[in-house]
Amino acid sequence: MKMSNMLVLTMKEVPAEAEISSHQLMLRAGMMRKMASGIYNYMPLGLKVLKKVEDIVREEMNNTGAQEFLASAMIPGELWQESGRWDAYGAEMFRVKDRNDRDFCLGPTHEEVFTDIARNEIKSYKQLPINLYQIQTKYRDERRPRFGVMRSREFVMKDAYSFDKDQEGLDISYNKMHDAYVRIFNRCGLDAKPVEADSGAIGGSNSAEFMVKSEVGEDDVVFCTCCDYAANIEKAVSTPEISQEETKKDLGEVETPNARTIEELVKFFNTTEKKFAKTLIFNADGKIVAVMVRGDREVNETKVANALGGVNNLQMATEAEVKKATSAAIGFAGPIGINVDTLLVDNEVANMYNFIVGANKTGYHYENVNYGRDFKGTLGDFRNITEGEKCPKCGGEVTIARGTEVGHIFKLGTKYSEAMNANFIDENGQSKPFIMGCYGIGVTRTVASIIEQNHDENGIVWPLAVAPYEVSVIPVNSKDEEQMKVAEEIYAQLKVLGVDVIMDDRKERAGVKFKDSDLMGIPMRITVGKKIAEGQVEFKLRNAEDTETINIADVYNRVKSIFQENSMKLK
């Protein structure tokens, strides 16, 4: 491509709408433009990167034997009724009616569609395993679209669905995807770490998220500082802190008229947060559930929902619900005599001695409470792990960082195949539901994440494999015929070699050209200037400080060597 023929959309100014680097740089480099909140048009430069990432995804998916499909983006409402998700999905789903008033949605995800395809097309175990994938535009009406394509309402996703005859088959399919994802993100130059993720009420190690560390990430990820343990905080297993043993004292009611919060109670009792067990009350699909954790801990709602066997809607109880359960004002809930459907008690609380809880009586608390003697509940891990705690795998210390999810692999089991009657005939002639897995990659989010990890103050620094152009050839003075001639020759020869090369033949100052090349993040820059008199040009890597002076005759080998360093082949 010659830049004189190209719609160059670089901008000097940092656009006010963009808060994070990738968003700013995608706009400044001219990769995309906003159409509406969370909806973007991909400009030629952005589309080229998107296609390169898609091609890497496609190649690695095909290598696993997965087959590419393309499902419709419009999905009939009936399919979602069958799976029970039409109502559950809520406001995040864009809904459309056709001219005959028939319900459709713009697919936010495609489990229903692929389950439907499988039940119609796969009859026998002999056809299994099958892995179907697509690279497609998805739609989610996010409440708060932000950070450009990090959280947008229209985005490109690769989603794959595996169908197996048994659990062992699913394990193999799942592991293939795991390994393919590692290769995909590696090839994209993206440091994305697989972390254990919540897989709902089914439990087990059935789900992993590929996380990119990022200050603007929306997830908290727990990493062990000693071993390779990594898990989403929703999932990360907490280990109860062992309390020092005490003699169990007699339970006592204490009047605490102005102390409701843990802070106020700590002051009132002149002790530490660790001496309290707080009782939080939730409404879980209509059932009232109390959850107890130590005073300084946070309740983990995902763990709570899973313990209840899966909950569609978990929210804090209303004031009226709290009053009904505790017969008291808010702030005095406790386990003794509470009127709830379920009482969940974090393991750590069961190990505490002589602790303080609300008395279910306005203005009163109990002290010297002991689990087992004074109350009982369902024990389990219901809290968030915190920085510095023990790793559940090796006992080392954990650290917590923000992360962005770029991929997710998930063992669905029979969740959709059972709901939608998607069955095959097994070796014994029996009809059985498919054992399914689903595997997603946020392609547009991957592009943004690559930029987050690969930029400097001058712009993007693309990894070679996903760069929109691999080499930029810059004649310093476009009016100089000799320079233009040499530049044209280098441009033409690199093209023949199969290099994705751009030539900045615009009648602009050299400084402008250098700035644009850096902003767009082109990995290699060949500057054709006065040194051509000595048969030389300048060669500079975007991610290097120094400029090399090389002979024109050596340009092709120098470029080739960079491809080799990046494990990439030229034609």
Add this chain to the structure above:
Amino acid sequence: MKMSNMLVLTMKEVPAEAEISSHQLMLRAGMMRKMASGIYNYMPLGLKVLKKVEDIVREEMNNTGAQEFLASAMIPGELWQESGRWDAYGAEMFRVKDRNDRDFCLGPTHEEVFTDIARNEIKSYKQLPINLYQIQTKYRDERRPRFGVMRSREFVMKDAYSFDKDQEGLDISYNKMHDAYVRIFNRCGLDAKPVEADSGAIGGSNSAEFMVKSEVGEDDVVFCTCCDYAANIEKAVSTPEISQEETKKDLGEVETPNARTIEELVKFFNTTEKKFAKTLIFNADGKIVAVMVRGDREVNETKVANALGGVNNLQMATEAEVKKATSAAIGFAGPIGINVDTLLVDNEVANMYNFIVGANKTGYHYENVNYGRDFKGTLGDFRNITEGEKCPKCGGEVTIARGTEVGHIFKLGTKYSEAMNANFIDENGQSKPFIMGCYGIGVTRTVASIIEQNHDENGIVWPLAVAPYEVSVIPVNSKDEEQMKVAEEIYAQLKVLGVDVIMDDRKERAGVKFKDSDLMGIPMRITVGKKIAEGQVEFKLRNAEDTETINIADVYNRVKSIFQENSMKLK
């Protein structure tokens, strides 16, 4: 690809839902499956073909210097309000509201979006010309989706938009697209002929459709049997038939109590249809318009709309409107004394002598009417040309055939740039609206059209360039180790050569394999059977009768030669 790992979706039965060959074969070969009326999922085989057609389109578009974009499919309603098309588009547009009640549509076409991009990003004549294109999913809520992807509600389209500083520039952009389209359809093996098409009220030779002859086509296309003239019937210019000269007789009112239709009048007056001029009354955006054509002719509504300077909504007048205009019952409309906003008279009528028209009085007609003497109106070409008439270009005889539009190129001029204030600064510092063109290719419809033109009783016969697989290697007996070994070798070596090859290693009878290969339309078939003992295999072209026996060592050269015959290169 090995077929044992592939989800093979071929069907013996002709599906009841499919009326035409391409639709039947796309289902039977397993290229696609219906998701809802006019909405399809592309199965791996179909997607492969779609991608090959897309790649040809992309390559030829890029060769013209056009730049690929990807606009959002969801378009804010505001943009359509600006162009005035939000209301005009009607029920064919899928409309969506987001969670904040903001209006969007699913883009049925993207003129507004690209005009918006141009006005935001292109400031100066120095940046022109620019041609932007995308290959994207479009949405049209067709009243009667049918014939599979020939007329579907979700489909893939390539749409391009050119921006020029002047008319000469537009002519160049338009011609480039014309030539690229010729190359694209040629490379796809599709016989698509450019025909003149209506370009609205602006007039001029500003629009061409690329038409594929087809019995199920939705357009009538006029072809000259002598020269290369071809035009959509909406556009094809009619030449008035010269009536034999007569002496003008005196106008006379005739009582015609039971004769209203041309048929009844022919009988009543004992003459021919050619002796009548019929007067049809329309409502054109609220104005009442009468149109006169000879008794045996059909009014061409497109020509009528254009003559009126462009009409959004042209429909036959209601009974009340006819009565108001004619002061008579339906069947007695005529030009003399009619009360309409506009009277359009076909050129042919002005050349007639002593003809018969309605008298605007129930039960009466006028005879011996003569244009000019008895009434006047706006003269023009307001009728359809008919089979056997004179070609407007060479005077030869025309024929009329049904056709399907696979491409359309169109000089928009300033229609959108003026409506949406999309301007650039010209050489003299003046602000001017962009001169635009738009250029579409129905990609999915192209795939179906290729099948319509390339199939036989056994299935699809793909042109090599768009075949999902180019060669199928078929071991006759998959349990025969020797055959499998040779087949594997041929498969592997063709793959290395860059051939898109499929091997049918399923444990099926040879007959099943041959049938599937033919149904899927694979251009070359290599059968590995007992002749391997003599170092031979069978080679058969899908579109040939005969099977050749060739040496295994010659397979690669034979395949290569077929690529060369098709002007295609291997790696």
